[in-house]
Amino acid sequence: xxxxxxxxxxxxxxxxxxxxxxxxxxxxxxxxxxxxxxxxxxxxxxxxxxxxxxxxxxxxxxxxxxxxxxxxxxxxxxxxxxxxxxxxxxxxxxxxxxxxxxxxxxxxxxxxxxxxxxxxxxxxxxxxxxxxxxxxxxxxxxxxxxxxxxxxxxxxxxxxxxxxxxxxxxxxxxxxxxxxxxxxxxxxxxxxxxxxxxxxxxxxxxxxxxxxxxxxxxxxxxxxxxxxxxxxxxxxxxxxxxxxxxxxxxxxxxxxxxxxxxxxxxxxxxxxxxxxxxxxxxxxxxxxxxxxxxxxxx
Amino acid sequence: xxxxxxxxxxxxxxxxxxxxxxxxxxxxxxxxxxxxxxxxxxxxxxxxxxxxxxxxxxxxxxxxxxxxxxxxxxxxxxxxxxxxxxxxxxxxxxxxxxxxxxxxxxxxxxxxxxxxxxxxxxxxxxxxxxxxxxxxxxxxxxxxxxxxxxxxxxxxxxxxxxxxxxxxxxxxxxxxxxxxxxxxxxxxxxxxxxxxxxxxxxxxxxxxxxxxxxxxxxxxxxxxxxxxxxxxxxxxxxxxxxxxxxxxxxxxxxxxxxxxxxxxxxxxxxxxxxxxxxx
Numbered sequence: 079x080x081x082x083x084x085x086x087x088x089x090x091x092x093x094x095x096x097x098x099x100x101x102x103x104x105x106x107x108x109x110x111x112x113x114x115x116x117x118x119x120x121x122x123x124x125x126x127x128x129x130x131x132x133x134x135x136x137x138x139x140x141x142x143x144x145x146x147x148x149x150x151x152x153x154x155x156x157x158x159x160x161x162x163x164x165x166x167x168x169x170x171x172x173x174x175x176x177x178x179x180x181x182x183x184x185x186x187x188x189x190x191x192x193x194x195x196x197x198x199x200x201x202x203x204x205x206x207x208x209x210x211x212x213x214x215x216x217x218x219x220x221x222x223x224x225x226x227x228x229x230x231x232x233x234x235x236x237x238x239x240x241x242x243x244x245x246x247x248x249x250x251x252x253x254x255x256x257x258x259x260x261x262x263x264x265x266x267x268x269x270x271x272x273x274x275x276x277x278x279x280x281x282x283x284x285x286x287x288x289x290x291x292x293x294x295x296x297x298x299x300x301x302x303x304x305x306x307x308x309x310x311x312x313x314x315x316x317x318x319x320x321x322x323x324x325x326x327x328x329x330x331x332x333x334x335x336x337x338x339x340x341x342x343x344x345x346x347x348x349x350x351x352x353x354x355x356x357x358x359x360x361x362x363x364x365x366x367x368x369x370x371x372x373x374x375x376x
Numbered sequence: 377x378x379x380x381x382x383x384x385x386x387x388x389x390x391x392x393x394x395x396x397x398x399x400x401x402x403x404x405x406x407x408x409x410x411x412x413x414x415x416x417x418x419x420x421x422x423x424x425x426x427x428x429x430x431x432x433x434x435x436x437x438x439x440x441x442x443x444x445x446x447x448x449x450x451x452x453x454x455x456x457x458x459x460x461x462x463x464x465x466x467x468x469x470x471x472x473x474x475x476x477x478x479x480x481x482x483x484x485x486x487x488x489x490x491x492x493x494x495x496x497x498x499x500x501x502x503x504x505x506x507x508x509x510x511x512x513x514x515x516x517x518x519x520x521x522x523x524x525x526x527x528x529x530x531x532x533x534x535x536x537x538x539x540x541x542x543x544x545x546x547x548x549x550x551x552x553x554x555x556x557x558x559x560x561x562x563x564x565x566x567x568x569x570x571x572x573x574x575x576x577x578x579x580x581x582x583x584x585x586x587x588x589x590x591x592x593x594x595x596x597x598x599x600x601x602x603x604x605x606x607x608x609x610x611x612x613x614x615x616x617x618x619x620x621x622x623x624x625x626x627x628x629x630x631x632x633x634x635x636x637x638x639x640x641x642x643x644x645x646x647x648x649x650x651x652x653x654x655x
Contacts, residue, residue: 086478088475088478088481091471091472092468092473092484094525094526096484098522099526101525102525105502107499109502110501110502124509169395172391177388183395183399186402186403189633192636194585194628196604197625200608200611200624201406201622204621204622212408251644311588332500333504338501342502
C-alpha cells in the first residue's frame with residue numbers, strides 16, 4: 079500500500095467530526111465568550127446584544143446566589159468524590175474475589191447506573207418521604223426518628239449525597255477492570271514474603287491501580303460541577319437554596335430568567351474551575367500515580 | 377483477595393456478608409418501588425412491603441393518565457436517527473484516525489480527547505441561541521442533527537482504539553485485490569468492528585433514553601416531550617397518587633434494564649475501555 083507522508087483522504091473521513099467541532103464546539107465557544115461580556119435577553123433579536131465589558135463578572139462576584147451555588151457544589155464534590163471512590167473501591171475489591179456468583183453481584187451493583195436519572199430521582203423522592211418512605215420506616219425499626227430529608231435545608235444536600243452512593247456502579251466497574259489488570263504473581267510473591275491482606279492492598283493493589291483512581295477522581299470532580307437532573311427533579315434547588323447546584327443556577331439564569339450574557343459568564347467560570355481542578359489533579363499525579371511500563375504511546 | 381477459591385476463611389465469609397448487604401441496599405429500593413406500584417391507593421401508605429392484592433391495572437391507568445405512548449413515540453423518533461447518525465459518523469471518523477496519516481493528525485486527536493473534558497454548559501447557551509435563530513426550537517432536530525457530526529468524541533475514540541487492533545495485513549491484501557480505501561472500510565474494517573459498534577449503539581441508546589437537560593431546553597410543547605421529560609412532569613400533576621407514579625417510574629426503567637441485561641458484556645467492556653484513556 080502507498081505509504082505517503084500526508085494522506086489527504088484522511089481529512090475526508092474525519093470531516094464529519096471536523097465540521098461538528100467547528101459548528102458545535104469552537105463556534106459556540108467563541109460566541110459564548112462574546113456573550114459573557116454582553117447583556118442580552120433572548121426575547122429580543124441577536125441585533126440587540128449589548129457589549130458591557132466586565133459588568134457580568136462584576137455582578138456575579140456580588141451575587142449571593144452565585145456564592146451559595148458554589149458552596150453547595152463544593153460541599154457536594156468534597157464529600158461525595160472521596161466517599162464514592164472509597165465505597166466503589168471497597169466493593170470492587172470484594173467483587174474481585176474468586177468465588178461463585180460474582181457475576182450476579184456484579185450485575186446487581188452495576189444495575190443502578192443504567193437507570194435513567196429521572197426515574198432514579200423520582201424513586202428516591204418517594205424513598206425519602208418522611209412519613210411513608212421506606213428509608214424512615216427502616217430507620218424506625220431501629221428506633222431512629224428520621225429527618226424530613228428533602229424538605230429539611232440541613233439534610234437535603236446530605237440526602238442527595240446518600241442517594242449517589244446507590245449509583246456508583248460505573249465507578250465500581252472501572253475499578254474492577256483496574257484490579258483485574260494487577261498481575262497475580264505480584265500478590266503471590268508478596269504473600270510468600272509474609273505480607274498480609276491489608277499490607278498487600280496498600281503496597282501492591284493501590285499503587286498499581288492509581289491511574290484508575292486518578293481517572294475516577296477527575297471524572298468525579300467534573301461530574302459534581304455538572305450535577306443537574308437530580309437536583310432539578312427532586313428539590314429544584316430548595317429548600318432555602320440548600321441544593322442550588324452550580325449547574326442548576328446556571329440553567330435558571332439562562333432558561334428561566336433569559337439572562338444569556340450573565341449565564342454565559344457563569345458557564346465560563348464553571349469551565350475555569352473545572353480546568354483548574356483537573357490541572358491540579360494532573361500536575362500532582364506524578365507524586366502518586368504509578369504507570370506500569372508506559373509503552374502504549376501512539 | 378486472590379487466594380484459592382476453595383478455602384473458606386473468616387475474611388471470606390465477612391466479605392460475602394458485606395457483598396450481600398450491599399446487594400440488598402441496591403435491590404430493596406427497586407423492589408419497594410415495584411411492589412408499591414401494584415398497591416391500591418389506600419394501601420400505598422401502609423407498612424406492608426408486598427401488596428395484598430396485585431393491582432396490575434395501575435399500569436394501565438398510568439399510561440392513560442399521561443400520554444405515555446406519545447412520549448414513547450417521541451423518544452423513539454429521536455433515538456433512531458441519533459443511533460444511525462452516531463454509528464455511521466463515528467465509525468467513519470474512527471477509520472480516518474485509525475488508518476490514515478495526515479498532517480496534524482496527532483494534534484487533531486489530542487483536540488478530540490480534550491473535547492471529552494469540555495463541560496457541555498459552555499456550549500449549551502450559544503447552541504440554544506443558534507438553534508432558536510434557525511427556528512429549530514421545539515422540534516427534535518437540535519437533539520438529532522449533532523449526532524451526524526462525528527457522533528461524539530468518546531465513541532470515535534472507542535472505535536478507533538479497536539480498529540487499530542485489526543491487522544493491517546488484511547487491508548494490504550484487499551488493496552492488492554484492487555479494493556480502494558472506502559471498500560476496505562466497508563468490506564474489511566467495518567465488519568470486523570461489530571463489537572465496538574454495538575457498544576457505541578448501547579451507550580447511545582442509554583444516552584438518549586436518559587437525556588433530560590437536552591429535551592428540557594429544546595422541547596416546549598408537551599406533545600413533543602420525551603419519556604424522561606414527560607415523566608418528570610407527571611410528578612407535578614399527580615403528587616399524591618404514588619402507585620401510579622411508581623408504575624410510571626418502573627415503566628421508564630424497564631427498557632434500560634432490559635437492554636442492560638441483554639448486552640451486559642458490552643457495557644462492562646465499554647466502561648473498562650473508557651478508563652483506559654491516559655490523556
